[in-house]
Amino acid sequence: MKRLWYFIHKELLLLGRDLHGLLLLFVMPAVFILIMTFALQNQYADEGQVKIDYFLLDQDDSPLSRELIESLAQIDNLHRLSTAMNEQALRAATAEDDSKFLMIINKNFEQQLLAGKSALRLEIAPGTKPVMVHLVNAQLQNILGQLSLKIQLQALLAMGDPGAVETLTQVDGKALVTVQSLYKGSSADKDSQERPSSVQQNVPGWLLFSMFFIAIPLSNTLISERSQGTLARLQSMNFPYYTILLGKLIPYFLINLLQVVGMLLIGVYLVPMLGGERLNLGNSFAGLAVISLSASFAAVAYALFIAQLARTTEQATILSGVCNIIMAALGGVMVPRFVMPPVMQDLSVFSPMAWGLDGFLDILLRNGGVNAVLHEAAALSIFGLGLLLLSAFLFSRPGKH
């Protein structure tokens, strides 16, 4: 353990004196985040005149529920998808993003409405922008409020007592609609819906890009050690290979985590200070930690692997640079995945950056928790473990150095 500390200390001293490495790891992603966030801000924010698809299931099938359906049909930006599916199938289709919303009119609709209780459930497809949820929810509350007033008024008029009109009560629209996201672990029904912005896409995207760029300084130090005979000298000192490998892995792992903290802070504080949207860190720091740790592990293992493949620092720089750009382009860092055609979206599963980005978006955009990022974290960890074992094998080959 004491020996390992000397390796870590040495690596941090070297990196601290490597101006180019520091610029690459900290300044480059910060600049990218700022430029891309502001350059694409309007693109992400502009909702335009889009039609929002929804499924509707009428479990009450009464004149009042049909009146609600009619009112919904009058709204320009809502588009009902006609279907004969049952509730379960509709929910599954919505979860698959066939439609953005599933509206279910509850049984005893009128009684619920009069009692000011939940008369309608609004279920949301995963990844639906919170601004859209807010818009639809507000329209539903408005219609339900009007319907509630109307049936109260009709009841009073039927009683023939005009003075009783003063007893009419404005119902709380929020209580009439139960909002539920079909995204596991999401809390899309919260009042604090953040408007999705380019900062949510660009901060994690360029953060991941820079995390994988750790391959350049890491491989450069390892290749220099190899070519200058330092590695041979260390190996002749009769201690296990894994100490040397861990001595590289741990300090760069810590650097990666520093990048995460630094770039998230830029999104939270610097971007709004310069007039952009503030990054919402979501509700799960544990989830954020899990995805950050696994992305960092994958990036460091990838860097070690590049260092084993390349013979010269030039080769390492070109190889890692090209691989990083391809992974970023494919993984939705440079071009967001949601604007890609389906074929490209399918291809993006081959990029570890896409796994990391999905994980970060689970937390930052969809308000997921630890469970929401587990499969992305597992994919990144398996990727990292595989490359780490390969690197350890290549590193320990006799006569390699």
Add this chain to the structure above:
Amino acid sequence: MIKIRQLQFTYQGADQPALANINLCVKSKSIFGLLGPNGAGKTTLLSMLSGLLPRPARSIFIDDCDLSSGNNPCNSGLSLVPQDYAFYQNLTVKENLNFFAGVQGMAKPVLKTRLGEVSEITGLQQRLNQKATTLSGGLKRRLNLAIGLLNSPKLLLLDEPTVGIDPHSRHFILEAIREINRQGTTIIYTSHYMEEVEALCDEIAVLDKGQVVVEGSLQALLQAQGKRSLCVDLIDLPEAQQLEALGKMPGLTHNSLRLDIPVSSEVEILKALETLQEQELGIGRIHYGAHNLEELFLDITQRTLRD
């Protein structure tokens, strides 16, 4: 005593073995010179001794301790000083020494003491806070050596430790090596500077094409290989008339400016010198008796140009 028995090694994909059936004995506390042209197998042998290349069982022993077994304590008494500047250019001298001592598991008080000792032996006391990249070539060589001394090795493997430095630095390093040897460290020394080996080493071995061509006491080898002939280097090429007169000396060979005159006694030496004087030949240098190491080395390795 270091014993090497029937040591063989072939690099993956190579047609010829890099080392073939090497047998050597190195006396404890001696300085042993390992010579050979480029590609002879010197670095491969040092790599196997230091454990960088796998060591077959029962092939290398230090004081009857087989080095092939993994966690052999004898390994900790061994240190390699590579030919390259095997340290971190962006760290200071002290940071480098601290790191290499620390990773060898040295406790802090021992580390501090040893750091003082090795910087004194190598004359680096005034340079401890200087970045390695700003050191001169000679100081870099001294730092390279200092790192190799940190673990107080019983066996020190020096791979061309003075290559590319000025005579003053070389003299300093050679003196430091003598001092380290006086303190009881056995040294295996490779160099292409024959005068260094001649001045330092008690015994030598010459490797060529992965085999030991000659091994033994340096003085004995120089005496044994020395020719009983007078070697004369001329200033000007002899004319035909002069050559004809010289040709009367039995066994004389002539190669450009060099004459090689076989002689078996002091009388014959004087006679040969008289003949040279009669012919009024301009003489640059005359040599008789034991070879110097360079001559011996070139004779043994047959003077052919290597890779």
